[in-house]
Amino acid sequence: MDQNNSLPPYAQGLASPQGAMTPGIPIFSPMMPYGTGLTPQPIQNTSSLSILEEQQRQQQQQQQQQQQQQQQQQQQQQQQQQQQAIATAAAVVQQSASQQPTQGASGQTPQLFHSQTLTTAPLPGNTPLYPSPMTPMTPITPATPASESSGIVPQLQNIVSTVNLGCKLDLKTIALRARNAEYNPKRFAAVIMRIREPRTTALIFSSGKMVCTGAKSEEQSRLAARKYARVVQKLGFPAKFLDFKIQNMVGSCDVKFPIRLEGLVLTHQQFSSYEPELFPGLIYRMIKPRIVLLIFVSGKVVLTGAKVRAEIYEAFENIYPILKGFRKTT
Amino acid sequence: MEYQLYRNTTLGNSLQESLDELIQGSLNTDRFCDNVWTFVLNDVEFREVTELIKVDKVKIVACDGKNTGSNTTE
Numbered sequence: 148m149d150q151n152n153s154l155p156p157y158a159q160g161l162a163s164p165q166g167a168m169t170p171g172i173p174i175f176s177p178m179m180p181y182g183t184g185l186t187p188q189p190i191q192n193t194s195s196l197s198i199l200e201e202q203q204r205q206q207q208q209q210q211q212q213q214q215q216q217q218q219q220q221q222q223q224q225q226q227q228q229q230q231q232a233i234a235t236a237a238a239v240v241q242q243s244a245s246q247q248p249t250q251g252a253s254g255q256t257p258q259l260f261h262s263q264t265l266t267t268a269p270l271p272g273n274t275p276l277y278p279s280p281m282t283p284m285t286p287i288t289p290a291t292p293a294s295e296s297s298g299i300v301p302q303l304q305n306i307v308s309t310v311n312l313g314c315k316l317d318l319k320t321i322a323l324r325a326r327n328a329e330y331n332p333k334r335f336a337a338v339i340m341r342i343r344e345p346r347t348t349a350l351i352f353s354s355g356k357m358v359c360t361g362a363k364s365e366e367q368s369r370l371a372a373r374k375y376a377r378v379v380q381k382l383g384f385p386a387k388f389l390d391f392k393i394q395n396m397v398g399s400c401d402v403k404f405p406i407r408l409e410g411l412v413l414t415h416q417q418f419s420s421y422e423p424e425l426f427p428g429l430i431y432r433m434i435k436p437r438i439v440l441l442i443f444v445s446g447k448v449v450l451t452g453a454k455v456r457a458e459i460y461e462a463f464e465n466i467y468p469i470l471k472g473f474r475k476t477t
Numbered sequence: 478m479e480y481q482l483y484r485n486t487t488l489g490n491s492l493q494e495s496l497d498e499l500i501q502g503s504l505n506t507d508r509f510c511d512n513v514w515t516f517v518l519n520d521v522e523f524r525e526v527t528e529l530i531k532v533d534k535v536k537i538v539a540c541d542g543k544n545t546g547s548n549t550t551e
Contacts, residue, residue, distance in 0.1 A: 322510040329509040 297467040301398035301450055301459050305361060306368040309394055312355040312376055313387035321351065324382050340375060347371040351379065355386075365393055365456065395452065398459040402446040402467065405475035411442070415469070431466065438462035442470070505534075514539040 318338045322330030329339040337350040347361040347368070357375060362368035369391060380386040408429045412421040421429040428441040428449075436458040441449040448466065453459045505517040516537040523530040 319510065322508065325508075326506040327508070329507075331509060331512070 297402075297464060299400050299402065299463070299467070301400040301448070301463050303363055303396060303398050303456065303459070305395075305397040306363070306365060306393060307358065307360045307395040308362075308368045308372060308392060309356065309358050310372045310376070310391040311387075311389040312351075312357060312379060312384070313389045314355050314385050316351065316353050316355055316379065316384055318351070318353050321379065321382055325378055340378070342371060342374055342378075345371045349375045351375065365396075368393060393454060396454070396456065396459060397449065397451040398453070398463075399447065399449045400463060402448060402470055404446050404471075405444055406442060406446055406470055407473045407475050408442065408444055411469070411473045433462050433465060436461050440466055442466070444475075446470075512541050 318330055318332070318336075321338050321340075322328045325338070325340060327341045330337075337352045340349045340351060341347070342349075345362050345367040347359055349360070349372070350358040357372065359368055359372040359375065362371050372391060373388060376386045376388050408421050408423075411431075412419040412429055415431065418433065419429050419431050428443045431440040431442055433440060437452060438450055438458055439452045440462060441451075448463065448470075450459050450462050453462070503519050503521060505519050506515075507517075508515040514537075516535075516539075518535045518537070519533060521532050521535045523532070
């Protein structure tokens with residue numbers, strides 16, 4: 148990427164009559180062929196050329212460059228940029244022309260700056276066609292309007308995690324000496340302990356295993372579990388902190404419009420179960436990701452069953468367009 | 478009726494938190510072992526019709542009122 152910042156190529160770009168080659172301005176001229184990517188290319192004058200001419204010219208220039216000493220370096224950069232360009236080209240082709248200026252301004256510009264040729268045709272034999280991991284732009288997606296993302300972020304309400312303290316525990320000792328502990332072996336064979344910060348509850352079993360519930364984030368759950376482990380440790384047990392794992396995450400949000408649950412259960416019957424006489428919410432079991440959603444007439448949605456936060460977000464982004472389709476209009 | 482099984486459900490936890498808040502945040506510790514509840518409260522006002530007593534620390538030890546037939550504690 149070093150060649151991208153070299154100054155002389157910029158001047159050439161500026162001098163081009165077909166325009167919009169100004170570096171730093173993240174828009175591109177409508178006359179630019181969309182096959183070459185969204186940004187002005189500093190060396191060559193690429194605007195107003197057809198893609199084919201552009202590719203031919205680039206290939207010629209590329210052959211010339213292959214004779215230079217920096218051949219390998221360039222090829223690596225070209226491959227990366229080419230992959231970016233391919234991705235961008237495909238993305239641009241699928242987007243409407245009016246969106247291009249905004250897309251250009253959205254930050255894709257800097258990564259496509261390159262001072263050497265860019266060809267959209269693959270080099271024979273040695274170019275992977277998939278974007279390199281450093282490709283920052285959106286991958287090739289089906290044409291979707293910009294309003295597709297819901298703009299609503301589910302809030303985490305509860306995290307359940309488990310950890311192994313690695314030693315046998317005497318629950319009666321813990322219950323009698325710890326500060327906020329309940330132990331009723333006739334009812335439940337574990338000590339129920341609570342701490343104020345983060346406000347959580349733990350079930351501590353005589354095997355040394357512990358369940359921690361009530362935290363609002365992954366980090367809080369881990370911190371709380373460590374606090375419980377420290378309490379047990381201070382009571383004289385050789386407690387460790389083994390295999391901490393988040394088992395379940397619960398999130399909730401509000402789509403802000405009423406929903407026709409009857410319609411939803413009719414069209415998505417293989418995923419939904421709705422028995423208003425049993426429970427007022429529709430139970431939607433999403434396959435991918437494997438999340439269960441409770442959907443209510445009011446528009447409130449509860450998502451549960453996640454092992455990671457991203458599953459909650461992904462499940463909500465999946466369900467939101469479906470819910471929009473069942474918005475109550477009366 | 479034995480409802481202690483439900484103490485660690487979501488509802489039970491919420492009720493427990495409500496209990497804490499009901500004591501206006503002055504609950505220091507609570508313990509339940511051998512069917513005996515022990516509470517330690519701080520900065521408590523005991524108000525009777527004529528009298529007002531303020532204390533820094535109160536320990537409440539409470540046993541089950543009903544005779545559940547369980548064995549006596551040692």
